Each structure stands twice: as structure tokens, then as C-alpha cells.
Amino acid sequence: MKKYKQLYICISLFIAICVMFNNTAVYAEAKDEVNYDEVSEQIENDVERFHIPGMAVIVVNKDEILFRETYGNCESTDASFIIGSMSKSFTALSIMQLVEAGRINLDAPISEYIDASRWFVDASDCDKITVRDLLNHTSGITTYQTFGDLKITDSFGKYVYANANYGLLGLIIESVSGVSYEKYVNDNIFEPLGMNHSAASLEQSKKNGMIDGYRNYFGIPVVGEPDYPGDISEGSWTNVPAGYLSASVDDMGRYMQMYLNGGKGIISEESINTMFYDNVPSDDGTYNYGMGWQYTTELFSQPVLWHSGLVENYTSNMFILPNEGIAVVVLVNMNDYLIGNNLLSNIVAPLIGEEHQNTPNWYIIQHIIFDVVYLLLFFVSISSAFDLKKWYKKKKTVKTYLFDSVRHIVLPGVLLCIPLISKTPIRVLWLFVKDLCLVVYVNAAILILVGAIKLIILITKKESNEED
Numbered sequence: 001m002k003k004y005k006q007l008y009i010c011i012s013l014f015i016a017i018c019v020m021f022n023n024t025a026v027y028a029e030a031k032d033e034v035n036y037d038e039v040s041e042q043i044e045n046d047v048e049r050f051h052i053p054g055m056a057v058i059v060v061n062k063d064e065i066l067f068r069e070t071y072g073n074c075e076s077t078d079a080s081f082i083i084g085s086m087s088k089s090f091t092a093l094s095i096m097q098l099v100e101a102g103r104i105n106l107d108a109p110i111s112e113y114i115d116a117s118r119w120f121v122d123a124s125d126c127d128k129i130t131v132r133d134l135l136n137h138t139s140g141i142t143t144y145q146t147f148g149d150l151k152i153t154d155s156f157g158k159y160v161y162a163n164a165n166y167g168l169l170g171l172i173i174e175s176v177s178g179v180s181y182e183k184y185v186n187d188n189i190f191e192p193l194g195m196n197h198s199a200a201s202l203e204q205s206k207k208n209g210m211i212d213g214y215r216n217y218f219g220i221p222v223v224g225e226p227d228y229p230g231d232i233s234e235g236s237w238t239n240v241p242a243g244y245l246s247a248s249v250d251d252m253g254r255y256m257q258m259y260l261n262g263g264k265g266i267i268s269e270e271s272i273n274t275m276f277y278d279n280v281p282s283d284d285g286t287y288n289y290g291m292g293w294q295y296t297t298e299l300f301s302q303p304v305l306w307h308s309g310l311v312e313n314y315t316s317n318m319f320i321l322p323n324e325g326i327a328v329v330v331l332v333n334m335n336d337y338l339i340g341n342n343l344l345s346n347i348v349a350p351l352i353g354e355e356h357q358n359t360p361n362w363y364i365i366q367h368i369i370f371d372v373v374y375l376l377l378f379f380v381s382i383s384s385a386f387d388l389k390k391w392y393k394k395k396k397t398v399k400t401y402l403f404d405s406v407r408h409i410v411l412p413g414v415l416l417c418i419p420l421i422s423k424t425p426i427r428v429l430w431l432f433v434k435d436l437c438l439v440v441y442v443n444a445a446i447l448i449l450v451g452a453i454k455l456i457i458l459i460t461k462k463e464s465n466e467e468d
Helices: 002-032 036-049 084-100 123-127 131-136 163-177 181-193 202-207 249-260 269-277 340-352 362-386 388-393 398-416 418-422 426-432 434-467
Strands: 054-061 065-072 080-082 213-217 220-224 246-248 288-290 293-296 304-311 314-321 326-332
Touching (some): 036 054, 036 065, 036 340, 054 249, 054 340, 065 249, 080 314, 084 269, 084 314, 131 288, 163 181, 181 249, 213 434, 246 249, 249 314, 249 326, 269 288, 269 293, 314 340, 362 398, 362 434, 388 434, 398 434, 418 426
Antiparallel strands (some): 054 326, 080 246, 213 220, 288 293, 314 326
16 A cells, blocks of 8 residues: 555656646747737837837847837937946946946945045945945935935934935046946947947937937927936936836847846846845835845746836836846837826737736826816916906905915915925926926916915005095
């Protein structure tokens, strides 16, 4: 009986192994049979539905391009886009190159490499923050702090995303290497990888054939210049090392292949693993952040390394699927902060092994809702101005005063408090949602002005009555 039991166990194990290999083979076969023509057709339809001006997409493994295509007004895979916060991975890579050269110690305080005291409220903070803290966003600097007003907060040691961290890293690269950030990235990353349509300045980006970027105004894409940052100075929030490199989709494919090939002479595989996996958890635990990359086993059906990018008129995403050995990059020449950007993840889902959801055209529905609200606000504010003559003649009651208080005090107060409610400074809202800012401040100004005129009329009338 014991002999049969052992035989049963052996047979069971054999079957289990066969099933496991069979499932693996089926999965690999399914991946090999991805119909990129169908995926491309779906993307093309979504680009049209969601009014995206232009998009470029590439999928690579370590040896070849599996798929690449352009859509809308993007006519070449050499057209460069501003890649937003995907720039952070280039800055982190530059730091790790200098670490490998023995010129930077990740755990040394930043005061060893730069005099950052002019950027901090308390100069002693520079002795507490390490290079690793900047890379992993654990410096205690918070999201909207600006240069000249930087300080360690209670979040020190915890992940809080902040552009200032990577601006400081850019200054460290310049100090240690003795050349500008632009020259360092060009000489040590772009040129060795053959990234000939990539740049770290607006001037060079335009020379490389940067595609026009679009802001979204009330659901309508409008072409416009990016608010490209200059050198870091007092009051700076955005900066080039944190978010303003440009690259073409072909160049980004080469960049992804460098990682898939274990560094390709640019960096060691050990340093790549440090960048990817020596990370810290986000507040909700859905991903970890490490040195310009986010890593998750929670948000997708398989482990994914990724980062997104967003500036005033460009958005981008890059993904590495370590189990599959493939990488995906998506570049878009529009920022539609409130609506369109949220639809991009569904558009590219099939490229990273996720299901594409066939949803209604939320772009039109959601923009109509926002535009109706905007129109109602304009109607309330403009009508208050046109009704001034009627209001002047009207007999004033308690109801009249209550209505005027709501319209000219409460409503503009709420509008002006939107930055506080959203916990987003007005300068940031102005960069990313100019149409919302215009609606808020134009309507608030009209309502306050008309309210002030009414108040002056009431005071003048009261003084006149007293004199009589």
C-alpha cells in the first residue's frame, strides 16, 4: 500500500509539472500571437474618440522592436516629445553612473556635493538629507515646496513625491561632473545609446523636431508653447532634471532596451536592480518608488515597473514588464488634465497585457458636464452685472440680501478656495488646467466687483436718505 501511495504521489507531481509547463507554453504562445494590427486599430479609434492630437507608441524586447506606430498629427517616430517626469529616471541613471565611478555616495549628505543652503529655510537640513533620500523622495521635502523655501517636514523618511528632489540631484550632477546637466546627459546617455532626437533644453528639442504640444481648453485641444523652466532659481518649482527632457519614441525604445539588456555598457545590472528595487512604499501600499521608477505587483495582472510624465501640453508613460522581458512607451502631445489623461491607461492597456474596456465616449460626456457647469457659473456672474439696473429699482428684502450674500460672497469665496480645497497651489493649477483657472478667477472677479458696486450703491443711498 505504501508503494502505491508513493507511485500516486510521483504521478501527481508529474501531472502537475506537465500542467505547469503546458500553461506556460500556452501563455507564451498567446503572447506571441498578439495581433498588433488589431491593437493599433483600437488605439487609432481611441485617439480619434478622445480628440488626442498626436501619439507615438513603441513596444520592444531586448533585441528588437515588436511594434511601433504613430497616430494623429505625429507623422514620424523621430518626432520628439517632452517626456515629463519620465525624465527622473535619466537623472537617477546619471547619479548611479557617478556612484559607480566612485564620485557619489548614495548615503552621504547632499552638503558634501553642493552648497544648497540658499535653497533651504534651515541650512542644517542639507546635512540630514542624503542623495538616496532625494532619489526615493524621502527627504521630507513636500510636493509643492519651491527652491528658496525648502525644508524638512514630518514626512522625512517617508515617500512624498517632490520635483525639488530631482532638481537638487541635477545640481549635484553638475557639481560632481563639472559640466552642465544638459551636457552630462547628452554625453553619457543620449549619445552612447544613439538617442539622436533627445535633448535637455528647449532650444535643442526644437532643433530635433519637437512636435507641437496642446493644452485642452473646455474640451478643445489648442496648440501652445510649453512653460519650459529656466535655470533653478528662487521660487522654482518645475525644473529640467525632474520633468523636461525630450525624446522621440524610437529613442525611448533604445533607452528601454538598455535596461532590458542589463545596462548595455551604460550602467551595471547591479545598479539597475538598485534603481528598480531598492525602493520605498507609497502611502497606500499599491506601489514602491525607487530612483525614478515605480514598481508594483498590485495594480496590474503581473509585476510592472513604470513611470508617467505630465507637463503643460505633453503626457507620457513607460512600462517594463520584467517577467515578459518587454517594455512599452507611449508619448502624447496633449495635456487634458481633468479628463483625457485618465483615459490613456485604458488605451494602452492591451500593450501591457491588460484588458481594454469598451466604455462610452467619456471624453465628450465628461467635458460636456464640465462645460455646462462653467456656463452656469458665467450665467450667474454675467447676469448679476446685467441685472444691476433692475436690482437698483427693486425693493430690498431680507431674501434679497441673503441671495446677494450667497452670490457675491459665498460663491466667489468657494471659487477662490479651490486651490485650498484641492491642496494644489494656484501656480500649479495655472500650469495644468488653465481653462479651470480662467473660469474660477474671471467669475469670482465679476461677482466680487458687482457685489462691491451693489454695496457702494446701498451705502450711498443710505447716506442720501440720512441727509434728507
